[in-house]
Amino acid sequence: MFAPLALGLALAAIGPRPPSPAPVSAAAPVPGTPAAAARCAEPAGTRVRVMVLDLATAPRFASQRGALTHIVAEEAARVPGYEILSADEVRAVLSQEANRQLMGCDESSCLAELAAALDAALVVSGRVDAASDGTAMIALSLLNTHALVVLNRVSFPWGGADEAVPQVARAAAQTLLLEPRLRPPGAIRVLGVPLSTQVYVDGVASLASDPFGDLAVGPHELIVVGEGKVPVHTWAVVNAGAVTDVEVVLEDQPASSAWLWLGGAAAVVGGGAVALGAVLLLGKGTVEAGVSVSSLGVNDIEKLAAGGN
Numbered sequence: 001m002f003a004p005l006a007l008g009l010a011l012a013a014i015g016p017r018p019p020s021p022a023p024v025s026a027a028a029p030v031p032g033t034p035a036a037a038a039r040c041a042e043p044a045g046t047r048v049r050v051m052v053l054d055l056a057t058a059p060r061f062a063s064q065r066g067a068l069t070h071i072v073a074e075e076a077a078r079v080p081g082y083e084i085l086s087a088d089e090v091r092a093v094l095s096q097e098a099n100r101q102l103m104g105c106d107e108s109s110c111l112a113e114l115a116a117a118l119d120a121a122l123v124v125s126g127r128v129d130a131a132s133d134g135t136a137m138i139a140l141s142l143l144n145t146h147a148l149v150v151l152n153r154v155s156f157p158w159g160g161a162d163e164a165v166p167q168v169a170r171a172a173a174q175t176l177l178l179e180p181r182l183r184p185p186g187a188i189r190v191l192g193v194p195l196s197t198q199v200y201v202d203g204v205a206s207l208a209s210d211p212f213g214d215l216a217v218g219p220h221e222l223i224v225v226g227e228g229k230v231p232v233h234t235w236a237v238v239n240a241g242a243v244t245d246v247e248v249v250l251e252d253q254p255a256s257s258a259w260l261w262l263g264g265a266a267a268v269v270g271g272g273a274v275a276l277g278a279v280l281l282l283g284k285g286t287v288e289a290g291v292s293v294s295s296l297g298v299n300d301i302e303k304l305a306a307g308g309n
Contacts, residue, residue, distance in 0.1 A: 047083045050076050051120035054087040056127045061136070061165065068128060068169045072140065075173035076124060082177075085120055115145040122151070124176070128165065135159045138168050140176045152176050158219050160235035167237045171218040174240065186238040187213040190224060192247045198225040211243060226250045 052073040057065045069087060077084045115123050126140035136158040142151045154176045158168045174183050188211065190199050195209035200223040206212055208224075215238045224232040229250035236246045 046081060048081055048122060049085055049118070049120045050079075050082045050122040050124060051085045051090065051115050051118060052076055052087060053090075053123065053125045055125075055169075058128065058130045060130045061128045061162070064128075064162075064165060067166055071166055071170050072124060072126065072173045075170060076177055079177050082122075085118060090114075090118065115143075121145060124173075126172075128169070131157075136162065136165055136168070138165070138172045140172050142176055156218050158235060159221065160219070160237075164235075164237060168219050171237055171239070174217055183217045183240040185214045185216055186241055187211045187215060187243045188220060188222070188236050188238060188246060189243050190222070190246050190248055193224060193226060193250055197250070199223075200225070222246065224248045224250065228253050 052069065055065060055069050055072065057068070061068070073084055073086050076082055115121075121144070123143040123145055124140065125143070126138070129137045129139070131137055137155065138158060139153075139155045141153045143149070144151050154172045156168055156172045156175075158165060188201055190197070190208045193208050195207065197208040199206050199208050199212070201212045201215070201220055203221075204212075217238055217240050219235055219237050222232075222234050222236060224234070230253055232248050232250060234246065234248065236244050238244050
């Protein structure tokens with residue numbers, strides 16, 4: 001718990017904030033888009049203050065911590081009716097002792113106490129960890145401080161390059177904060193291979209000639225299998241309403257291995273690797289995201305501003 005004195009100083013320092021544009025810069029909605037329509041329909045003066053905390057990171061991602069936190073705050077600022085209070089602003093008004101306590105604050109009750117002092121209705125927090133197999137895990141949660149209820153929770157695995165983790169964090173923030181209608185599904189198209197090449201996205205098979213559509217925003221796992229070629233295992237991030245192109249280079253299978261084709265799926269028999277088994281192990285739906293646990297939606301601005309639950 002935070003010391004009452006520290007919270008009192010924080011509240012006195014920040015004071016009541018009049019409605020104003022979010023401190024984190026956000027692009028103006030394009031006329032005719034759902035975001036623009038939502039902003040036009042927003043009642044005058046109805047704003048929800050959202051506190052975005054620094055993401056906790058494993059040492060491997062420590063150098064990206066500031067950029068990842070900014071990306072999450074940037075996406076929150078794009079939501080009509082949200083007024084963003086960044087972690088930097090929180091630190092600016094808290095005492096040194098309260099800041100030390102903030103670093104260890106990860107429980108709902110602790111976050112709610114801090115948010116109440118800063119008049120924030122919602123708190124966004126999260127972690128970027130590294131699993132034992134090297135996979136990155138990006139997890140975000142959205143807390144309703146009035147009701148002490150988690151409105152949404154997102155967890156994305158990422159097995160691709162660390163340089164792409166910011167893209168995954170952006171997709172996770174969009175999934176956390178936006179209703180499905182504001183983040184339409186996208187697609188993946190595999191380039192650089194024959195159109196007859198077998199492609200598996202999250203364990204579901206298709207051909208390179210047919211783009212994978214209706215994919216949720218976020219990371220997806222791919223395996224590309226060509227006749228006489230070494231299977232390629234890669235990852236891609238799908239953006240809302242967009243087609244993500246994935247360039248793949250298939251290398252020839254060593255002569256010591258022979259290929260057996262069964263119903264369009266290939267298995268290496270002689271080199272010891274089994275591409276079909278690898279595909280089947282993927283299964284369907286390897287990404288868990290957008291698990292809502294509250295009847296109050298993340299974009300119910302008027303109810304949240306009034307302290308509804």
